[in-house]
Amino acid sequence: MAELLTPFAETVEVSRKNALGYSAQQARLDYHSRGDSVRLGVHVAYTGTYGPGFPYSPNKVPGRTGTWKDFQVRLSQKEKTIEPRNVSYEGTRISSGGKGGGSRPTGFIIWLVYDAAQLASSDAFVEVETPDGQHVTVTFDLATLR
Numbered sequence: 001m002a003e004l005l006t007p008f009a010e011t012v013e014v015s016r017k018n019a020l021g022y023s024a025q026q027a028r029l030d031y032h033s034r035g036d037s038v039r040l041g042v043h044v045a046y047t048g049t050y051g052p053g054f055p056y057s058p059n060k061v062p063g064r065t066g067t068w069k070d071f072q073v074r075l076s077q078k079e080k081t082i083e084p085r086n087v088s089y090e091g092t093r094i095s096s097g098g099k100g101g102g103s104r105p106t107g108f109i110i111w112l113v114y115d116a117a118q119l120a121s122s123d124a125f126v127e128v129e130t131p132d133g134q135h136v137t138v139t140f141d142l143a144t145l146r
Contacts, residue, residue, distance in 0.1 A: 036116035
């Protein structure tokens with residue numbers, strides 16, 4: 001799954017996560033500190049053949065680490081690649097349901113942050129190259145997003 005958060009959506013998301021005691025003034029300050037940015041999130045779920053234990057498997061394939069670094073993500077418009085100003089990742093987990101409150105990894109999200117000024121109000125294409133050679137493309141119509 002891929003998601004694109006506009007400056008407006010980013011402000012709404014931060015407000016939702018900080019609902020208790022979060023003021024309009026604080027939202028404005030946070031927005032100005034982030035600047036006009038667009039965040040792209042690519043969600044990757046672990047499978048039976050690709051996951052947290054993969055690097056230690058006897059069938060290890062050279063060049064694959066079993067981490068987010070195995071995936072190539074590209075955002076483009078009008079056949080021009082847009083360079084992110086920041087790339088990071090966030091692990092995703094699910095509760096194991098036991099009394100100990102443990103959890104297990106389920107995958108990760110690759111986050112790419114772009115300057116909104118670099119993007120036009122037209123189609124944007126997200127391309128993801130997976131470690132096993134799959135090519136996934138998602139199109140976002142930026143003219144319709146808030």
